[in-house]
Amino acid sequence: MAPQPLIKSNKAERTINGLPTQVVCTEFSNYIFIVLTQYGKIGTLVSVTPDTRSGDISVPMYTSRVLLGKDEPLTHVYAKNVATFVSQASGNRPVLLGISLKDNGAETMKTIKDMIKSCQVW
């Protein structure tokens, strides 16, 4: 007996600057889970949560935390950059990100955001 799926998932594949790139978006009730990979790895796993203590509901602050992998300052910058727009588009939900990119350039990040929008699950 197959019930309705509890979680929804979408994916997108594209070649960016010659690099095969895959985005997988999964909606859990308590998290949006997004994998951005050019290595096929889950990569660095980062949780980005809106700060509920923020006074202004419309522009929350975000806290990023590396759960798995290298904890580098730039990882937090990329994670917050991607997660902020996902969280804002999904009613300020926490975002769990798996990032393993060979190319972190601005153009690539822009294309990746477009890919995330194309496989939107929220």
Add this chain to the structure above:
Amino acid sequence: MAPQPLIKSNKAERTINGLPTQVVCTEFSNYIFIVLTQYGKIGTLVSVTPDTRSGDISVPMYTSRVLLGKDEPLTHVYAKNVATFVSQASGNRPVLLGISLKDNGAETMKTIKDMIKSCQVW
């Protein structure tokens, strides 16, 4: 341009003892990621890694670590129970588990293992 997917994913849905249950298995090159949910949540996120220092390659020891959610002794027991058979079947790869189950009974865990086998990605 859509390249070959870098990561493979399969899922299974079943009703166990009246509870809709979903299993999603995703193969990353460095991790097998498995979600077991009866709540639609990502739940407790646990990494289970084989101990490479183990002398006997055929029967490695496993180390479990809660990355997200409640760190309870039973969580480690369930996580190791599920992850050990997945890891052994996939060449001792580390396993990342998201667990949110209402029913942790032996019968449910047996059915869930069958579901994991049915959506095997390794």
